[in-house]
Amino acid sequence: MSSPVVREIEAKSILNPSKIHDYCVNPYTGCEVGCVYCYAALFMRRYSGHIEPWGEFVDVKVNAPALLAKQIVKAKKGTIWFASVCDPYQPLEERYALTRRSLEVLVGRDFPVEIQTKSARVRRDLDVIRKIPDVEVGFTIATDDETIAGMFEPNASSVGERVEVLREFKAAGVPTFAFAGPLLPGNPERLAALLAGAADRVLIDRMNYVPAVKAFYARHGLLDALTDSFFRTQSARLAKALRGRGIRVETVF
Numbered sequence: 001m002s003s004p005v006v007r008e009i010e011a012k013s014i015l016n017p018s019k020i021h022d023y024c025v026n027p028y029t030g031c032e033v034g035c036v037y038c039y040a041a042l043f044m045r046r047y048s049g050h051i052e053p054w055g056e057f058v059d060v061k062v063n064a065p066a067l068l069a070k071q072i073v074k075a076k077k078g079t080i081w082f083a084s085v086c087d088p089y090q091p092l093e094e095r096y097a098l099t100r101r102s103l104e105v106l107v108g109r110d111f112p113v114e115i116q117t118k119s120a121r122v123r124r125d126l127d128v129i130r131k132i133p134d135v136e137v138g139f140t141i142a143t144d145d146e147t148i149a150g151m152f153e154p155n156a157s158s159v160g161e162r163v164e165v166l167r168e169f170k171a172a173g174v175p176t177f178a179f180a181g182p183l184l185p186g187n188p189e190r191l192a193a194l195l196a197g198a199a200d201r202v203l204i205d206r207m208n209y210v211p212a213v214k215a216f217y218a219r220h221g222l223l224d225a226l227t228d229s230f231f232r233t234q235s236a237r238l239a240k241a242l243r244g245r246g247i248r249v250e251t252v253f
């Protein structure tokens, strides 16, 4: 993995409205995980004015925790999502700890928090996360197949590691979820078996057919896994297998 171009910036706002939850907090603009299917990549590169490819630049919002502390005082109660257009535990979080320090701001406040990542680095913050009364920690886990995950999500933790950390959070009493989306090629029954005992609930989503994603599938001979019938069949199999194991399922497409 090559190092991204890193720029330290001062954000004007950090607690922003979101269509999925009430608010989102993105301590970084840009994401080193560099997923092939990243929807954020479609608009964030243009918005941020970067010329580097997605995954090769990150703006670090160094004032994120201080700004959150200011904004939270005036905010109406609502769920806060870490994060909508970056992985809050991408590698730079090790150096900057902006996600950690932002979570610390939320301890003792009455705001539900949703954390979603593909990185085992979230493990470092279990101590802070446990202090937030209404919190849920989730991993994107869209296939059971490590090779496929590595192709689509090059700088994420392995599937095995993600499942292991999810288990640790669940064992520590933190509610957990898995986001099985966008569904990637793989074996749904095996994925359900992996998630059993790790995720309290699972959300299933499909892939969008944007041209860059379609070209990637074509290059790798995977176009069979980019059809309506693939997503219908795979999601039905996964939902059935999960329900059979007593796991709550929501299909979001």
Ligand code: SF4
Pocket: 031, 032, 033, 034, 035, 037, 038, 039, 040, 041, 084, 085, 086, 087, 118
């Ligand atoms: S982890 Fe999320 S934000 Fe980062 S590249 Fe992947 S899909 Fe995009």
